[in-house]
Amino acid sequence: MRTLGRGFRESDDGSASPCGEKRAGFRTLVYGAQTVAAAGVALLVFLSVLTGRESWFARLLALACAAALAVVHLTWFAGGRAPRAALIAQALLGFGPMLPLGAAWSTATGFFAGGLLLAYPPVRAVPGALATCLAAGVVSAWHGVSVHAGLAGAVTSGVAALTLFGLGSAARLVAERDGEVRELKRRVVAEERERFARDLHDLLGLSLSAITLKGELVDRLVVGRPAQAREELAELLVMSRRALADVRTISAGYRELSLDDECRAAADVLSAAGIRVTVARSGIGDLPREVATALATMLREGVMNVMRHSTAHWCAFSVSTEDGTAWLEIVNDGATGAAGGGAGSGAGLRNVHDRVEALGGTLTRETGADGTHRLVVAIPVCRAG
Known part of the structure; x- marks a missing residue:
């Protein structure tokens, strides 16, 4: 069977x-x-x-x-x-x-x-x-x-x-x-393979990038600052356990992400990469599960692309609810056009774009002349709930 x-x-x-x-x-x-x-x-x-x-x-x-x-x-x-x-x-x-x-x-x-x-x-x-x-x-x-x-x-x-x-x-x-x-x-088999590949990218991409950054940081600190290296190593273990939990959710065919946890994890990863982070959250405690998971997945993808496809020195993201719509905005500098589109580039963007559209939402992104990239996601809460 x-x-x-x-x-x-x-x-x-x-x-x-x-x-x-x-x-x-x-x-x-x-x-x-x-x-x-x-x-x-x-x-x-x-x-x-x-x-x-x-x-x-x-x-x-x-x-x-x-x-x-x-x-x-x-x-x-x-x-x-x-x-x-x-x-x-x-x-x-x-x-x-x-x-x-x-x-x-x-x-x-x-x-x-x-x-x-x-x-x-x-x-x-x-x-x-x-x-x-x-x-x-x-x-x-x-x-x-x-x-x-x-x-x-x-x-x-x-x-x-x-x-x-x-x-x-x-x-x-x-x-x-x-x-x-x-x-x-x-x-059914093709959809299951597509789901597995999509979830593997969306859930593990950021976690593995964060583990790599933490490992590099520990390697630099282990000789001169062993106490801080132990602290960073403890955080690395937490990240690895989270990645293991993500693997289990993928294999089980079910996943539900905590938006609060993802906001904290995203800030930690950006800080570990030497990027100045600004976080704003408001009114996200009662979001429907589907909306919160979609925003958390989009936040993972956006932060991962900031690190991979830009030379950002700062990044600001905010999550809020206003007039029955849940909003996610990610802004960063260091974007270099279509090829280095900051939070807006990366192969996984198509995956999260499909998730957002399935909930009746929209995803927009733009790059300014000064190299500032902005990604905005809006999902109607009432329709999704």
Whole structure:
């Protein structure tokens, strides 16, 4: 048993459990019923000939033709659109023996009528199937010199055609459904991989950058200032434990970030990088979980990009709530245009932009002529809640 996405379990044989087992059982039932129906119609045709006065050679020929009709139907018409050669074969096997055998063979023409219904759209197939049944009735009436025989031939041909068409259509629907389920599984796997990659970038990028900075700082302090180095090492251990917790949330498929904790962590990371930090927070205690997590993720991405894609000496960020909208603003110097766009650059920005849009929010960024970069996120609290 393996897991596809959140809560979607699939058994080793490819069927989901327990719904997959029911679907597999229904699929087996439909395919089995279709096979039995085709074989049953062929058997009825042969028994009608067998009980007549025909010679044994004619009976053996009838058996071979009936079996061929069933094989052609199950091979071509049960699985998809049949080639024209298959229809021609059904027409020849259906009407050819009928000329000498008469009404006893009329049921066999149902294979051709059912094949038409399965092979063509209704606007073309229905008239053709009706004409086939009518022709079977006419030949039966002519051969038996009886209107009753003609009516029986047309009806048995129609019943056989509708039976084969109904079960063939059901088998095709089951096959299409199986294809949709396989596509759904493929999409679930792709979405899960995308989620894992996105969360891995968003959650661990800043933590690993902070650990690297702290490690470099400890390396510089360990000889000349061991006491401060121990303090910085203690903070590094806290950051590493936080990164480990993030890894666990990613693997569990669930994550909820504390906006207050992320504000403190962002300030610590920027300070460790030698960047002067200004933090402002107001009215964020009652934010919905989704909004707080989105802002915390955006703050991580923005701070990480400040360190990676700018030469910032100072950075100011603020988180607030005003008029039913949650705001996050990150401003820093040292941006160098599109290539070094400070808080606005980085591959992860597309991820958080999608998160913000999913909550009905907006994300804007701009770079001033003096190298100041500003990133602003606005998310409506009421809509998200």
